[in-house]
Amino acid sequence: MSRTETAIIELMEGVVPKIKQTGKYAMVAITKHGVEMARSLKKKFPEADLYYMSKFAHGDEEAAGIQLFNGSVRLLFPALFPAYEGLILFISLGAVVRMIAPVLKDKKTDPGVVVVDDRGQHAISVLSGHLGGANELTREVAALLGAQPVITTASDVQKTIPVDLFGRRFGWRWDPDSEKKLTPVSASVVNEEHVAIIQESGETDWWMHDTPMPPSLKIYDSIEAAIEASPDAALVITHRILRPEEMPILENGVLYRPKVIALGIGCNRGTAAEEIESVIKDTLNELRFSIWSVKAICTIDLKKDEAGLLSVCDKYGWEFVYYTPQELNEMNIEEPSETVFKFTGAYGVSEPACKRYSGNEKLVLTKKKSGNVTISVGILA
Template identity: 30%
Template sequence: MTDKKISIFSFTKKGGEINIRLMDILKENNISSYTLEKYLTDERMRVLTDLKEKVKKHFSDDAIIFVGATGIAIRSISGYIKDKFSDPAILVIDELGRYVIPLLSGHVGGANELAEYIGAALGATPIITTATDINGAFAVDVFAKKYDLILSSRKLAKDVSAALLDGKPVDIDSDIKDIDVSGIREKLNPSHSKCDLTVRITDKIYDENVLTLIHKDLYIGVGCKKNTDIKKMLDFIYQVFRGKGLDIRAIKAIGSIDIKKDERAIVELSNSLSVPFYTFTKDELKKVEGEFNESDFVKETVGVGNVCERAVLIQCDKLILKKTAKDGMTVAIGRS
């Protein structure tokens, strides 16, 4: 348990002692610790004044831990709760350190995992209430988090969990060679019967009734004329991906030549997809080996005859779509 932003709140003398122990247990993380002024016994602690304001400030943290009554925790977080896919892990520990209770984001936010970790260190009992955990059932959201996969549909994810809890079979398979689910498949559908629900680990597009766990393993190289319309660029990329049957959410990074680092259409594409945009010099791109569809015009303009294909292969080792062009825009796609 490292490199997380975690805030801790305590309200009593004994709670402060647990607070200090938690700071030691979680010392590999970025900790913000608060308690009432009269219980400040450690220089790492800060004075707690307005609890709700402090909770609001830290609600973007990875986890918030309350050492005290669950009622205090619930009242202080009630105005900021959104959903389990965006809320931080919320935990409550009694002031004697006997029980650790994950209140919110048990799976996606990691509250259950954190409760188990803290419980082992404190000698406390984790109180886990999540249905899939207590029934020992496969939890698709936990699996997705483990492999850094994106759930294509929250509704379908809930349907899969409900089906498994009802003892119904679910079909699962993987298009990603590094993620083997053969053992899980046998567990979820031991009789190999026809299933109403299907799960696929993939970077491809499936029917909307299939829950896809999207693996971000695609890289694109792009180019465009100066001042290309942003919407036009977005539509172009979406069209190319749909045509190839690839899920655009599987893009891991965008690459281009350095003279395009401030090109608004590409910058906005990066922002829209929430992926990094890397640029490379013409000399770096020239060093990329391979057979490319060269353009004399592009070579005269930027110094290298093919930007998009080279910008893919400088990021990954396999080109799966060569340069595709439309109205002065180009894109190539690769897979890691």
């Protein structure tokens, strides 16, 4: 921390600054040069809110949506951390480390933090490089300022797979039981140990670098083949629940759940969310499919306000898609029903809705009736 910044922080204690969030990111500056750079960056970075000290006011702040403060910049951070996805700080690195220390929680919730030096020569990824997105934010800020990005995360430096972010841009998530393996598997990846990759479903264009995969990462056609090769670690991408004989691959492995399962649902009006959820869980367990790989519930537009369906989708963060009877009748179905047509105008609901959304003419489960619920299951084409 420079003497100037220390003096600023010490003199500006006492008034708690207020924030008004409108964007995804916050920029904060406490020096004259920092303010000028931040003002320039804001014009190119519309998703960012800008905060700086009143002593550097230009007079156009209200019109420009810039927020001024008179208290200590230190007092901003308890409000900024939970409000924003990322922070871009025109403050020295040492000062930032000291000021954010009291508000740190964990890498799942802390925002990405990027520090820019007072001359705009370097943009530094400081906190939450992966999960918080600081590394990508650092590259973007550096490009806009003409600065040098400074990123120290091993997987980024080595241009390899970031285990804790693998597939996130596609909506993949790791299975909850795999979370404890993220750190040791990451170590195997960056230490260039033998890491097996087995993919049974999901997007295949996950390699993001402009260089070939390192030879330590090896793709196998099956879990059985990977187990036979005795890797040091493994990355497994599948919607399936693994069989007992396949579980050894996860002794030092992370299991990823791609969003590939479509559920076609029909139900009686007023069916409780608990019943719908129970049918879904029971059906997926019978198929040995993971609930974490479900992407959407699909139905007829008559059900677009069905409280039980909306509640289940909201609970799991699933897409809720509905089609008109005409759209459903365009699909080929195995068991068209005159009774269903009489009440809905469609010859089926769960089966054609699932086929239309998944883009797959062949469903894993064509149709099953259970109580008030009818369910179909498909895998995205």
